[in-house]
Structure formats: structure tokens, C-alpha cells
Amino acid sequence: MRGAGPSSGSAATSSTFLLPSLFEFVPAPDQGFHALLLPAFLLVICLALAACLRARALSNRLQRQAAMIAGLAHDLRTPLTQLRLFSESLLLNRLRTAEERMLAARVMARETCRVALLAENLLQYGHSMRGAPRVVPERFRLRAAVEEAVEGLTPLVEAVGSSIELLPGDAEVIADRTSVWRIVTNLVANALQHGPERQRICVGISVAQGRARLRVDDEGRGIPVADRNSIWQPFWSLGRPGLTNGAGLGLAIVRELCRVNGAECRVEDAPGGGARFVVEFGASEEPAPVPALLCEREVS
Numbered sequence: 001m002r003g004a005g006p007s008s009g010s011a012a013t014s015s016t017f018l019l020p021s022l023f024e025f026v027p028a029p030d031q032g033f034h035a036l037l038l039p040a041f042l043l044v045i046c047l048a049l050a051a052c053l054r055a056r057a058l059s060n061r062l063q064r065q066a067a068m069i070a071g072l073a074h075d076l077r078t079p080l081t082q083l084r085l086f087s088e089s090l091l092l093n094r095l096r097t098a099e100e101r102m103l104a105a106r107v108m109a110r111e112t113c114r115v116a117l118l119a120e121n122l123l124q125y126g127h128s129m130r131g132a133p134r135v136v137p138e139r140f141r142l143r144a145a146v147e148e149a150v151e152g153l154t155p156l157v158e159a160v161g162s163s164i165e166l167l168p169g170d171a172e173v174i175a176d177r178t179s180v181w182r183i184v185t186n187l188v189a190n191a192l193q194h195g196p197e198r199q200r201i202c203v204g205i206s207v208a209q210g211r212a213r214l215r216v217d218d219e220g221r222g223i224p225v226a227d228r229n230s231i232w233q234p235f236w237s238l239g240r241p242g243l244t245n246g247a248g249l250g251l252a253i254v255r256e257l258c259r260v261n262g263a264e265c266r267v268e269d270a271p272g273g274g275a276r277f278v279v280e281f282g283a284s285e286e287p288a289p290v291p292a293l294l295c296e297r298e299v300s
Contacts, residue, residue: 079111110155121249135176135260142205143170145177149184161198169205171212173281179257186250187277191218212281217270228267
């Protein structure tokens with residue numbers, strides 16, 4: 001005898017290939033309590049799965065925070081130890097010669113620069129966690145901001161026997177000047193972290209397709225293609241121990257500052273080997289040189 005009801009016909013066949021919504025499990029008046037078991041069971045599974053995913057995300061976040069704290073402790077311990085050692089030596093007059101005192105001054109300047117960079121990165125990361133950093137766009141020449149950042153990093157560069165060269169070129173940009181300073185500072189510090197101890201770091205400025213372009217080249221091993229997306233994440237580091245850059249915050253801060261300033265950042269292979277980091281700002285033009293005749297008229 002053929003039974004009647006929803007289990008017969010093509011509707012029953014097609015329902016086996018569809019995943020019904022929880023809201024479709026509305027029992028008929030004569031189905032009783034057992035009709036509620038399936039939707040309740042599915043609801044419990046969904047809630048348990050959501051709880052597991054949330055717990056896993058929280059666990060990963062706690063692990064990243066623990067890694068950050070460990071990295072910060074390591075980054076602070078080395079420069080503070082050096083500062084304490086040489087400051088005590090100066091106070092106790094243990095450094096007899098001018099050469100020893102000059103060495104102490106250079107080491108203290110280098111370590112102070114390192115601590116200052118770490119503090120800047122931590123403050124910037126805190127601002128990013130609370131929301132978009134405050135930026136004040138203005139028009140200025142990019143080379144001036146780059147020169148300021150390079151000058152501040154000179155003690156770190158010279159400490160490892162490296163050199164930094166600012167290539168000819170300039171461009172006008174509309175951006176937050178402090179953000180540009182932090183971008184350059186972190187990119188140069190990243191070049192020190194990933195390159196050999198005696199390398200030549202090149203910083204260039206150009207205009208391509210109406211956009212101001214900043215590039216930083218190092219002589220390291222380069223960034224593998226598989227890691228070129230991951231390096232922009234916080235706490236990610238491929239560098240040598242002892243030259244960490246803010247517990248892996250440097251490139252994450254570069255990406256965030258580029259975002260809020262309407263710029264784009266990427267990494268590629270440098271022409272001579274190593275890595276090239278490129279930051280492209282919005283539409284800009286090369287500064288127009290002042291005509292020589294005009295200068296002569298003004299002088300006369």
C-alpha cells in the first residue's frame with residue numbers, strides 16, 4: 001500500500017540534496033515532541049562549534065601577546081644592559097682614554113636610538129589597536145623627511161659597519177609628515193635586521209605615473225615569495241637575533257601608516273639581490289627647479 005504524506009513524490013527525493021534551514025523545522029501539531037529534537041541538536045552543534053572557534057581565536061591571540069611580551073623583553077634587555085654598563089663606566093671614571101670614552105658615547109647613542117625606535121613602534125601599535133592613527137596631511141618634499149629619518153638611524157647603521165646612501169631624486173607628496181618619517185625609519189631598520197652586518201642600504205625617491213615612489217634596498221637574502229604577505233603581520237620576524245625591530249611590529253606599522261595615508265606598500269627583489277621595499281604615495285609631481293635667470297634677477 002502506497003503511503004501518503006510528505007515522504008512520497010519528487011519533493012521527498014529533492015529534499016535529500018538540500019540542507020534545510022533551522023527555521024524550516026516547524027513541527028506539525030500531530031508530530032509531537034520528537035520533531036523538536038533534530039533542530040535542537042543542530043542548534044547545539046552550531047553553538048558548540050562557534051564556542052570552539054572563539055576559544056581558538058582567543059588562544060591564538062594570547063599566544064601572539066605572549067610572543068610580543070617575550071620579544072619586547074629581549075629587545076629592551078640588550079640596549080638597557082649596554083646603557084647601564086657604559087654609563088657606570090663613565091661615572092666611575094673607568095674609561096681612561098679618549099678612544100674608550102668615544103666608543104662608550106657611540107654605543108650609548110646607538111642603544112638609545114634602538115630603545116627610541118621600539119618605544120615609537122609600541123605607541124604607534126597602541127594607536128592602531130584603538131582605531132585609525134591621527135594623521136595631518138600636508139604638502140612637503142619627500143626628501144626632507146627621508147633625510148631626517150636617515151640621520152636619526154645613523155648610529156644604528158654605523159654600529160654594524162653598514163652604510164646608507166640616499167640616491168638623487170625628490171618628489172612632493174601630500175601626507176602626514178610624521179607618518180612618512182616612521183615609514184622610512186622602520187624600512188631602514190628592517191633592512192638592518194635582514195641584511196648582513198656590512199652592507200650598503202640604498203634609499204631612492206622617484207615619480208612614476210604621477211605617483212611619488214619611495215624605495216629601500218638592502219643586500220640581504222631577500223624575502224621569499226611565500227612570505228611576502230605574512231611579513232606585514234604583527235609579530236612576524238625573519239631577522240637575526242639581536243637586531244629585532246620592535247618585536248616584529250615594524251612592517252605591520254608601515255602597512256598601517258600607508259593605509260591611513262592613502263599609500264601602497266609592497267616588497268620585491270632588489271636589482272642587485274636582497275629585498276626592495278616600495279611605498280607609493282598619491283598623485284604627485286617632481287618639484288620644479290627654479291630657473292637660473294630668475295635667481296639672478298632676484299639677487300641683482
